[in-house]
Amino acid sequence: MIEKLIAQLLKELGQDVNREGLEKTPERVAKALRYLTSGYDRDVKDVLNDAMFVEDYDEMVIVKDIDFFSLCVPSKQTVNAVGGAKPARLVRVGDRLWTLEQGHLKETVVTQVTSRKTREIVEVRTTAGRFEVTPDHPIMTESRWVEAQQLAPGMKVEWVNPKSLCRRPYQAAQGYALGYVLGAVAADGSIQQGRRVNLTVKRAEFAEKYRVMFAEAFPGSEPRIERVTVPSSFLKRDIPMLRVRTVSRAIGEKLCRWLGISEDGSRSKTKTFEFPKVVTSSPEMMQGFLDGYCDGDGYATGSGGRFIVSHNRRFLASLAEYLQTPLARTGTDDGARIYVSSHWHEAGWYGKHGFRQQSEFYVPLDSTYTTVIDVRRLPPAMKPHTVYSFTCEPYPTFLIAGHLGHNCEHHMIPFFGKAHIAYMPRTRIVGLSKIPRLVEMYSRRLQVQERLTTQIANTLNEALQPRGVAVVMEAIHLCMLMRGVEKQNSKAVTSAMLGSFRDRPETRAEFMELIKSGRGLQI
Secondary structure, eight states: HHHHHHHHHHHHHOOTTTTTTTHHHHHHHHHHHHHHGGGGGGOOHHHTTEEEEEEOSOOOOEEEESSOOOOOOTTTSSEOBBOOEEEEEGOOTEEEEEEEEEEEEEEEEEEEEEEEEESEEEEEEEEEEEEETTOOOEBBSSSSSSEGGOOOOOOEEEEGGGGGGGGGGOOOOOOOHHHHHHHHHHEEEEETTTTTTEESSSSSSHHHHHHHHHHHSSTTTEEEEEEEEEEEETTEEEEEEEEEEEEEEHHHHHHHHHHHHSSSSOOOOSSSOOOOOOGSSSHHHHHHHHHHHHHEEEEEEETTTTEESOOOOHHHHHHHHHHHOOOOOOOOOHHSEEEEEEETSTTTTTGOOOOOOOOOOOOOOOOOEEEEEEEEEEEOOOOEEEEEEHHHHHHHHEEEEEEEEOOOOOOOOOOOEEEEEEEOOOEEOOTTHHHHHHHHHSSSSSSSSSHEEEHHHHHHHHOOOOOOEEEEEEEEEEHHHTTOOOOOTEEEEEEEEEEEHOOOOOHHHHHHHHHHHHTTTOO
């Protein structure tokens, strides 16, 4: 019902709820609202959980610096900014950050930076690296956003190689040229470390055609032909060859993903790639693939057709099935070949279907997934960490050490900050961990800061019957930062003083001095 109401609200605001970017907004808002109001489902008795004790102690008890909202990045943690990674503390309004939108790299702009202090930090280690964030910082997994503290070993999180972020973003042009490059690389090329694309051949006309096709398939690339010598085990000597070489992770990763090969290390030229279904997106691209492969590992027949030869039987079997042609062995080794008619594309030729589209043209995603190895809470720091929160547009997400995270889109425009709570026992004390839980319970409701402050104070007063209770809350309100007066440095401080904290100025002054000690009331 909540999702339907949010969808209706968006329609009333003149938005298309089915457009990209809004499709999952009703679900996301509903989930956020349930989280932000989860305090209604909890009772004070459950929170305090019989953790009150009789104790002969009548001095002040203070629990300070209780965070009641946090989605932030530690100051030293690197954030992937356009132009080079930056520590979070150096990110400024107007900076451009890298992010991922449906797997593709995009730029987003920082429109607001806020900071606060905390002692709660978790370290997440994955097979691709490590990063530190606050416990409830959302990280994108294979299926949904998950708080960092809820990640578990074995879970997959979305990731892009940070080394890729400084690359030139070559765009792939659909057509004959791209099909030719895929065919030539599959037949006679190699890709090392996902970025060194090499084609080493003897025939000058093949090398030149490949160079021209490569430049057309990836506009702006400038592959070069180099003269090299390659040792021949058969001839027992070095032989002159021509090598067409391009070094680009942006191109290399795309070729690897189209061909279904690993992006790590080097690869076999003949045994590991798969038939790239993307070439079936158009007759021109499929023709280019066949021509490129035949120029590398094929030969012509007198009838105008050609034979494609390979030791990669899985690839040949897929191609033979597509072309509706038999797969034959070559000699005594494990090689195989198929016949490619010059009429392969014509429907009805010898009863065959001819060209058949089996894939839409697509460019492989920039992102992949890395596996969580370990998540651990760092020991509480003697000195609080400064953590930073970024509001970004047009995308609210950003990359942290290549991993996709985001600051929650503020659906209800909340406020966040710290609470400082003290009480002077009469006969009963309460477990210290229960006080932050009490703050959490009341803050996860539709609130105003004034009500939140008095609710916490009154609850402790009723439960403990102490000689006095003091609550001070200081918060940044996004309604002031994002709309209305738009005062970026404003914060609100509220207090509730009961019993001796109200009646005795010296007790109140002592409390205020203690919570200011060493921190100057900074959020």
